[in-house]
Amino acid sequence: MDRSSMPELARRIFASQPFTQLLGAELIEASESGVTMELPLRRELQQQHGFAHGGVISYLADNSLTFAGGMALNDDALTSEFKINYARPAKGARLRAQAEAVSVSGKQAICQCRIWSVDDDRETLCAVAQGTIVRVSGGPGGSRA
């Protein structure tokens, strides 16, 4: 696929994910060197103590890893597996996820991401994640197909 058309393809895929629309996430940037997503926080995304629910953060990890892998593989991609460490409870106006591929082979990319809560001019690291992203043609499993 023509690399110059990947950011546009990424935007189209992102916009066509109903769950992404339900949560209200935004694709800020998508290039070969990585992707940035943001998610404005609101009450519906919280757990019982007023912080962002872990599932909201793991959504951002899953999705940013997938898109970073897709950009690096230059193809439609899916997350085969990932691991996330929560560093701190997440609150603030929004979450920001930045993901990049750290190793790319023909069929898969190993990607890492960091997720911050952002409030005014203050960023706090909330989570880090690492996972395997594979071409859609690469196998039957994965969180997307």
Place this chain on the structure above:
Amino acid sequence: MDRSSMPELARRIFASQPFTQLLGAELIEASESGVTMELPLRRELQQQHGFAHGGVISYLADNSLTFAGGMALNDDALTSEFKINYARPAKGARLRAQAEAVSVSGKQAICQCRIWSVDDDRETLCAVAQGTIVRVSGGPGGSRA
């Protein structure tokens, strides 16, 4: 805490999670030996190809691991970290997550869960996860606090 009151506490915490309400998850069972959660699938929970979004599945992993750990630790708990492997794209009427603690120490529980898509009388394994759940008093991080 009196163990007999844990299932009731678990139900109360579950019901007080706005994100859980947004997704529509149901706590089917919660005991010392494990927890079961279900999530009816609907269009809003999909990704671009009509399957359940990976973030929906990772929410179920995160939440079922936390509750299984909380039941085992007999206390309010949070997920410190977890890892998820997606086995197959998830579709069908609903998802079912079953989680249990495989090792418990004073401060933390190592938990595992399996997630199936359920359609009529057919269950298909979609994902397996493993993670660390800690007492809320056990540390500053975690997906809940």
Place this chain on the structure above:
Amino acid sequence: MDRSSMPELARRIFASQPFTQLLGAELIEASESGVTMELPLRRELQQQHGFAHGGVISYLADNSLTFAGGMALNDDALTSEFKINYARPAKGARLRAQAEAVSVSGKQAICQCRIWSVDDDRETLCAVAQGTIVRVSGGPGGSRA
């Protein structure tokens, strides 16, 4: 490959791993339903406090996951990634690892293992692990090739 010849192939591969010989691990059982490996502990396998080094335990996780995946895939296989949770410091006469595939597709198997320290008639769970095993033809990465 003829399934009946897999246990013999597994034994041959196991015996041809120099690192496995250096550590002194033993392949106790290998079948489609899982594998069991044991490792007699000795001083050379310890860390600074007299317990088995984490790297010894992670070797057992890596190797038992790979062989369980290979048996399930009925082919030569390699570990693409895994995650391990240490439950307790490991001491005793030997370690025992039991691994099995929990999901198998054409190209990969998701496997889990548990590792116990064994002393006289007492077994103590020391670690649990989960990972992705792929056919050797399935990709360029992996801990074996």
Place this chain on the structure above:
Amino acid sequence: MDRSSMPELARRIFASQPFTQLLGAELIEASESGVTMELPLRRELQQQHGFAHGGVISYLADNSLTFAGGMALNDDALTSEFKINYARPAKGARLRAQAEAVSVSGKQAICQCRIWSVDDDRETLCAVAQGTIVRVSGGPGGSRA
């Protein structure tokens, strides 16, 4: 503990690990900003195809993560859990692991490491890992105690 004495303490702990001596690993650098370890490869550390065994690489991940966490926590530390992705088969004259803490709280550090095979002036990324390191006083589990 006086931070200036940490590198010396790290060296002492490293030298007192029998398994580290068996493998022949070297602690190249240890500071608050991270640690570097190297391991000359030899036949005894291989798997059946002549590459470094996955367990050798996971040992380096485990040990470098622990030491990076210990330096960041300024205390004796143990690895509670980690996840490793193998990027490429590892061969060459030696392996090099670099690890650092990406988030530190009072009781634990989330650390990441990368492992390269090094040959002449050529470095090839073989694996990346991420895990949780806790103070020795922080809990009963872990790969060291």
